[in-house]
Structures are given as C-alpha cells and as structure tokens.
Amino acid sequence: MAAQPARRRKTRPAPAGPTMVTPGTPLTERTVKSARRVLEVLELFAEHRGPLSVGEIAEALAYPQSSTSVLLQSLVALGYLTQDRVQRTYLPTMRVAFLGDWLEGQDVATDAIARLMRRLHDATGETIILGQRQGVHVQYIRMLEGRNPIRFVLHRGLRRPIYRGATGVALLAALPDREVLAILRRGNAEERDAAKRMKAAILMAAINQCRRDGYAVSDGSVTPGASVIAMALPGIGHAPAMALGIGAPVERLQPQVGALAALLRREIAHWRRDADPSHT
Numbered sequence: 251m252a253a254q255p256a257r258r259r260k261t262r263p264a265p266a267g268p269t270m271v272t273p274g275t276p277l278t279e280r281t282v283k284s285a286r287r288v289l290e291v292l293e294l295f296a297e298h299r300g301p302l303s304v305g306e307i308a309e310a311l312a313y314p315q316s317s318t319s320v321l322l323q324s325l326v327a328l329g330y331l332t333q334d335r336v337q338r339t340y341l342p343t344m345r346v347a348f349l350g351d352w353l354e355g356q357d358v359a360t361d362a363i364a365r366l367m368r369r370l371h372d373a374t375g376e377t378i379i380l381g382q383r384q385g386v387h388v389q390y391i392r393m394l395e396g397r398n399p400i401r402f403v404l405h406r407g408l409r410r411p412i413y414r415g416a417t418g419v420a421l422l423a424a425l426p427d428r429e430v431l432a433i434l435r436r437g438n439a440e441e442r443d444a445a446k447r448m449k450a451a452i453l454m455a456a457i458n459q460c461r462r463d464g465y466a467v468s469d470g471s472v473t474p475g476a477s478v479i480a481m482a483l484p485g486i487g488h489a490p491a492m493a494l495g496i497g498a499p500v501e502r503l504q505p506q507v508g509a510l511a512a513l514l515r516r517e518i519a520h521w522r523r524d525a526d527p528s529h530t
Contacts, residue, residue, distance in 0.1 A: 287313065287321055292330075292346060301339035362524040363483070363492075366517055367394050370496060373513060376503070377402045379478065379495040381417040384409060386437040388418040388493070402476045402497035410472075411437045413448050416480035417493040419456050419466035424482055424491060430457060465511050470500040477503040481514045483521070494518065 290311055295302065302310075308318040322340050325331040331340045367378045377396040381388045387409040395403060412418035413434050422430050431450055438447040460466040465481045480495035496503070496510055503510070 284321075287311075288325065291321065291325070292342065295342050301334065301337065301341045303337075303339050307340075362521050363392075365524065366494070366521040367392065369517055369520075370494075370513070371396075373517075374496055374498075374510070377497040379417060379480070379497055380483075380492055381421070381480075381495065382492045383412055383418075383421050386412055386433050386440065388412045388415065388421060390417075391492075396498065398498070398502075400499055402473070402478070402499065411441070411446075411448070413437060413453050414446075415472045416466040416468040416478040417495045419453075419460050420480040420482045420493040420495075421491060422453075423457050423460040423466065427454070427457075430454070463511070465514065467504075467507055469504075475499055479503065479507055479510050479514070481511075481518060483518060 291307060294307060294310055304315060304319050304322060307313070307322070308315040311318075313321075322331060322333075326333050326340070329343060329345045332343050333340050363380065367380065371378045371394045375397045378394040379390055380392040381390050383389075388411075389409045393403075395401065410418070412422060413430075422433070425433075430453070434448060434450055434453055441447050456466065465479055467480075468476075468478045470477050476497060477500040478495045478497040480493045483492040483494050494514065496514070
C-alpha cells in the first residue's frame with residue numbers, strides 16, 4: 251500500500267512492515283555530486299549511529315562500491331572518518347562532531363530538539379519529522395520513524411515545494427502574505443508539471459487556517475493515505491525557523507488532530523524553555 255515516488259531516487263534500506271513513502275525532491279538537483287556524497291555519507295552515519303562497511307554504505311545510498319571506497323578513504327585521510335581494518339568498517343571521528351561547535355548555543359538547541367522529538371515519538375509511536383525552509387522548498391533534516399506496522403516514512407535530505415504539505419505551510423504561515431505569494435510564484439515557475447502548480451487562493455486558505463489554529467494539517471492529498479500535523483519552531487540564535495510534524499495514516503491521525511495539537515503545543519513550550527532558559 252506504499253505510495254511510490256514518480257521518479258527513481260536513492261533510498262535507505264527498507265524497514266520491516268508496510269510503509270507509506272512520500273515523494274520528494276532529492277538533493278541530486280543543482281548540487282555538486284562529490285560534495286553531496288560526502289554529506290550524504292555523514293548523514294547516513296547520523297541515522298545509523300554505528301559503524302558501517304563500504305558495502306552497507308554503497309547499498310544504502312545507491313552508490314557504486316568502487317567510488318564509495320575511494321570516497322571513504324579520502325575522508326579517512328582528511329581525518330573525518332576512522333577505519334577499523336579488522337572489521338572493515340568506518341566511523342566518524344570527533345572532527346565531525348566539532349564542525350559546528352563554533353555556533354554558540356547551537357549544541358544546546360540541537361540537543362533540546364532531539365529530546366523534543368524523542369518525547370513526541372514516545373508519546374505517539376508515530377513518525378516525527380523536522381523540516382526547515384530551503385528557498386522555495388522544505389527540506390526534511392531529521393526523522394524518527396514510527397513504531398506502528400503501517401507508518402509514514404520520509405528520508406532525511408528529501409525536499410518538496412514548501413507550499414505543498416503541512417510542514418511547509420507551518421513555515422510559510424509566519425511570513426508576510428507578499429513573501430508567501432512571491433515564493434509561490436517562483437515555485438510555480440520552476441514546476442514543469444502544470445498539474446502540480448498551486449493556486450494562490452488554495453495556498454492562502456491553508457495559510458490563514460494555520461494562522462488561526464496554530465498548526466497545519468495535510469489531508470492525504472500530498473501523499474495518498476498519509477496525513478501530517480505540523481507546527482513551527484521559532485529560530486534560536488543563528489538557527490533558522492523549523493517546523494515539527496507528526497505523520498501517520500489518515501485514518502489514524504485525523505481523529506486525533508485536537509489531542510496531537512495540544513501535545514505539540516505543550517512539548518514545544520517545554521522545548522523553548524529547555525533550549526533557551528531566558529524564554530518565559
């Protein structure tokens with residue numbers, strides 16, 4: 251019953267049990283391949299949280315094994331990975347961990363977001379999504395997969411037009427109408443499939459509904475059979491605004507919208523106190 255993307259894209263190893271996979275825009279567009287691959291390897295380690303072999307990395311990211319081996323050896327030589335020659339596995343070094351330590355306060359905010367997502371995951375058992383704006387797209391930068399046998403799945407790094415789906419609408423709702431419409435015009439101009447272009451009246455209706463309710467909900471029209479409720483997370487320090495979502499099959503999420511909205515409000519308030527003690 252999975253909704254498959256229209257275009258072939260790189261995928262992580264498939265989880266057990268039925269899933270609903272949403273289509274998105276992978277990072278293969280408008281990027282330098284070598285730079286993208288380095289970041290995808292590091293993000294794969296962030297998801298796996300343990301050592302990986304050349305074969306496991308090549309399979310997970312759909313890379314040729316020979317070029318994967320060369321890439322990993324380059325990262326070892328640069329000090330970003332360490333190699334266990336006995337187990338034939340790789341693992342990031344502390345140099346990777348220190349890359350962002352110059353961002354004052356970001357380690358606190360990042361840890362607080364991770365705790366927030368785990369609390370929501372524990373409370374709901376559903377897929378928890380963190381997205382941020384990237385131009386006219388929303389990019390999914392972190393995801394905790396649901397525990398239910400039938401669940402909503404997104405892969406870290408995927409992008410989709412920001413005006414399609416609940417996480418994007420939650421982000422757009424904080425912007426002035428003029429900026430929202432400019433983003434829509436640009437997105438529609440870049441969309442080759444006329445059927446996927448969004449009408450301004452439809453988007454603004456969703457934006458205004460989000461502003462009234464404090465959250466956005468997708469009804470299964472973006473990913474058939476799947477629904478997401480999302481709220482914006484305000485930026486702290488240098489961090490951009492993000493949106494936090496809970497994804498599940500429509501029939502499971504829709505009856506719980508009120509309860510999930512209350513849970514998100516409560517946990518986001520907790521997160522703000524956790525990440526920024528000066529906030530009251």
